[in-house]
Amino acid sequence: MMKKGETVILIGLSLVLGGGLVITQSVYGLLASLWMLGTGFALFGINAIAGIKALAARQWTLVVRISLGPFIGVYTVAVWLFTHYWVGLSGPEAQFDWRFMLEGFPHEQAVMLPILYGLGLTYGYLRTHPRAIAWTVGIVGVLGLLGFGTWAIWEFRVADSRHADVQFVEGEFRTLEALLADPAFAGKRVYVDVWHSSCKPCLQQFRDHLPALKESFEGEDFMYLYIARETSHPNSRDRWLSVIEDYHLSGWHAYYPKDETETFFAELMKQAEISQFAFPHYFVVQDGQILVPDAPRPSQLAELRELLGV
Template identity: 30%
Template sequence: MIRSRFFWAGAILLAIIPMLMVDISEHYVAWQKEVREPIIEAVQNFENVSRAQKAVMLDTVFQTNQDLVQASAIKGALCLVLLFVGIYLLRRYAKKENRAFLKPALTILGLMVVFMAAKISIAIAVNTEPGAKFIDVYQGETSFKSIIDKNFKGKVVYVDFWGTTCGPCLIEFDNFTQPLKQHYKNNHKIAYLYVANGNRYLWKKQIARHKVDGQHLFLDYADYNKLYREALNNDSATVQMPHYLIVDKTGSVAVADANRPSDADMLYKELDKYLNEQ
């Protein structure tokens, strides 16, 4: 056991750096998906979106850009500070304690692994978005019908198949999902199911970041594809993200290719048809 406050202070500072580097890489991915792609989408697509709505979208994008750049710069500077201070403290330790290099190096590496494992475990386990609920299913035993019957009996369900790093999916969350829910806020006959695939580490972080309440389910690649094709009743369907379905009150898929939240007027007509059924 190494008994030196200089060593442990320096080792802890260095062990924090990989955690910050992971955050910086996440910020870069987020910039690609939440800044670059939304600008392209706003320019090229969204024919049904008004100029005022596009202006709001771009304001959100520019604010996100500012937040991500600032966060990356602060964490990058903090990494440098931790690196220099950590190395300084370890040099103090090395001058005072004439020890072999291997044991301290392995101890620092072990601390990094522990810190990273804790960071990943917390990100996977913790839910910070009020109103978000999580559905558990056994791997390989996923049935779309059973999920609907168990969790949404008697409800009209708007189902969103999305990916954790899918730019168009995140654009819908940021700009159009909340207006949809606000439109139906007093209607207790509707529910929302979000089926995700991609990076499990990012899953709940994205839900919290983009403020997506409702019922959530994460599946690995094979189960996601299986559930997607089962829901569409098409064994050869190519998975597309985002993709939306409407399930009626009997638990049957009524619309296998529903409109997006950004196609608000057409979507409301689709949903109203099934919400108003007796």
């Protein structure tokens, strides 16, 4: 049985973690958060009390029945709920796709479940082996320092060289013309990709078609500018940077937070003389002037090459 003090600590942890998780703008997000908290701490308790004993006794059937099996089931439901949450952020036209469950975002959101699962087994062992606590703290401390050192080396050395072809437009620009006033764009045709990190069609274009487009235009006097807006996701900016890294989006990037989005896109629609705007949207621009206000997508490579005469 769990001791009274342990139960109080467990409830306190759930309240602290729950406060950060349930602040969402989606029913699916709320359900996923509550589901993950409830089942996560249930798994923690089961592993700390019975799971570790079954594991130590090598009772594999019991381990699967009371620990591993329930974990797989509740984790699958959590990922399913977070996938629907993601789809909801992609807009009213977005549809559920089972392939989403294999992608990174829902698993990143549900990561607390495997963490609590493992912590339950660890705590179940430590509570019956007090002498192991000192060793565990020491090992975790050493691994933490090694992990931080590895992260620092990667972040400040390797990452810089790997993303040398990714550049960010600095400053606040209320119009596309002002954004393209940078000397780097002078006299060059620019393929402008307007997107956001919760847009399924945007990510599909990055994954399935953009590499072929860039290969086709290699050697041409052609530049790429990606304009992203902030989404409703609480980690919108981090997700934006993650997509840039995951899909190797070489080129220039601009990010518009919510307080700047409305003004910028209103001016963009006015300049492009379009009445409707959906994500993703593409323009071909030169010297700040929009040459093609509704350019073909990367998946329409032949049409784009014909339009540009290359």
